[in-house]
Amino acid sequence: MTSAWKKIIITASAYTAIFIALIIFALNPSINSLKQHKQKLADSQNKLDETYLKLNSLQKIDKHPEEFKATSEVVNNLWPDNLDISRFIVQTENLAKTNNIILENFSVDEIKNTAKSTAKDSDSETAKSEKKKTETGTQFTFSMQSPYNSTLSFIKGMETLSRFNSISSINLSGNDSGIISMRLTGSIYYGK
Amino acid sequence: MVINLLPPKFKQEKKIKKSVKTISIFLTTILIILLILTGGILAADYFSKKDLDKVADKIAEQDKLLLRYKDTENNIKTVNSKLSKVESANRSRILWSNLLIELSKLTPAQVQIKTLTLDQRTKKVTLTGYAETRSDIARFKEKMSSSKYFKNVTFSSSVHNEQQGNFSFNISSEIGETK
Numbered sequence: 001m002t003s004a005w006k007k008i009i010i011t012a013s014a015y016t017a018i019f020i021a022l023i024i025f026a027l028n029p030s031i032n033s034l035k036q037h038k039q040k041l042a043d044s045q046n047k048l049d050e051t052y053l054k055l056n057s058l059q060k061i062d063k064h065p066e067e068f069k070a071t072s073e074v075v076n077n078l079w080p081d082n083l084d085i086s087r088f089i090v091q092t093e094n095l096a097k098t099n100n101i102i103l104e105n106f107s108v109d110e111i112k113n114t115a116k117s118t119a120k121d122s123d124s125e126t127a128k129s130e131k132k133k134t135e136t137g138t139q140f141t142f143s144m145q146s147p148y149n150s151t152l153s154f155i156k157g158m159e160t161l162s163r164f165n166s167i168s169s170i171n172l173s174g175n176d177s178g179i180i181s182m183r184l185t186g187s188i189y190y191g192k
Numbered sequence: 193m194v195i196n197l198l199p200p201k202f203k204q205e206k207k208i209k210k211s212v213k214t215i216s217i218f219l220t221t222i223l224i225i226l227l228i229l230t231g232g233i234l235a236a237d238y239f240s241k242k243d244l245d246k247v248a249d250k251i252a253e254q255d256k257l258l259l260r261y262k263d264t265e266n267n268i269k270t271v272n273s274k275l276s277k278v279e280s281a282n283r284s285r286i287l288w289s290n291l292l293i294e295l296s297k298l299t300p301a302q303v304q305i306k307t308l309t310l311d312q313r314t315k316k317v318t319l320t321g322y323a324e325t326r327s328d329i330a331r332f333k334e335k336m337s338s339s340k341y342f343k344n345v346t347f348s349s350s351v352h353n354e355q356q357g358n359f360s361f362n363i364s365s366e367i368g369e370t371k
Contacts, residue, residue, distance in 0.1 A: 008212050015219040022226050030233040037240040044247040051254040058261040061268070068264075072271050079274040148296075156289040164278050166285040172308040189281060192270050 078164040080190050083138060088163050088188055092142070095157040099150040109139040137189035139168075145181050148174075155184075163188060286312050286370045291341050295319075298335040302328040306360075310367070317342065318364045326350055329361045336365060343368040 167186040305321040323329045337345045348362035
């Protein structure tokens with residue numbers, strides 16, 4: 001082998017080593033780093049946009065607190081933080097009065113967890129998994145005697161009461177004078 | 193006419209030297225291109241990191257602002273949580289008034305309901321009553337069966353009351369649609 005050929009081989013080898021070193025130690029890491037930073041930047045930008053939106057919404061709500069207060073009151077009436085049985089009694093008594101009904105018996109059971117059910121959340125990511133929900137509530141029972149129309153109107157009123165409740169059972173029995181005796185059992189809920 | 197007087201060995205060496213020079217130039221060009229490319233990528237990486245820092249600063253700034261509205265945010269979370277609980281409980285709720293209205297529509301004049309039991313847990317409706325004839329009971333049962341509010345309507349028994357001259361009956365069914 002002549003010295004010229006040796007020179008060619010050495011030069012080519014040197015260049016190849018430089019190329020490989022450049023690709024492995026400089027080009028490839030910098031491409032990966034750039035990719036990572038771009039991805040992080042996109043994620044951060046999304047987070048920033050979300051934060052902007054959240055902040056704007058909060059600022060709007062803070063500017064008009066009365067609107068949110070009204071909504072909050074409605075929701076707190078539907079589902080108060082505490083049992084608040086007194087308000088429920090007043091509401092049902094008023095409803096009964098409106099329908100010319102006297103509630104003969106009104107009892108409230110011990111506080112317990114009710115409405116233990118498996119619910120599917122269809123409009124979110126959690127739709128994939130079923131989650132167990134346990135709502136804190138208490139059971140109530142009424143009994144009364146009234147004409148059919150008043151009874152029906154009372155039941156309708158219970159269904160649209162500002163305190164959310166669900167009637168679990170109704171026992172009706174009629175007599176010849178057209179008066180219906182009703183025993184109604186249901187649940188009211190509370191908690192944050 | 194050109195006469196090359198160089199000996200063949202020198203001629204060969206000259207040719208190889210020329211080739212080495214060409215290859216070197218070619219490889220150097222590639223090396224320069226690679227270096228420029230690496231430099232460009234490093235610069236882009238540097239600027240994207242700077243942008244990332246800027247966005248992170250902005251997020252931190254917004255987070256600080258958000259802290260001012262922490263109470264409002266917590267209140268919203270509570271309201272939303274309660275609303276989702278109401279929604280969940282409402283899904284399993286039965287609107288009994290719809291069922292009672294439907295039942296009163298279905299009940300013929302010749303039929304009188306004496307007792308009615310509605311139970312959400314067992315999803316059952318049981319009723320007892322009186323009718324003038326057994327045909328009235330059968331018609332009532334058929335009407336209930338055709339209603340979306342009742343399903344699997346079962347006629348249990350009917351007894352003739354000699355004193356009152358009517359027939360007492362028992363009907364049970366499962367609760368169908370109520371919303």
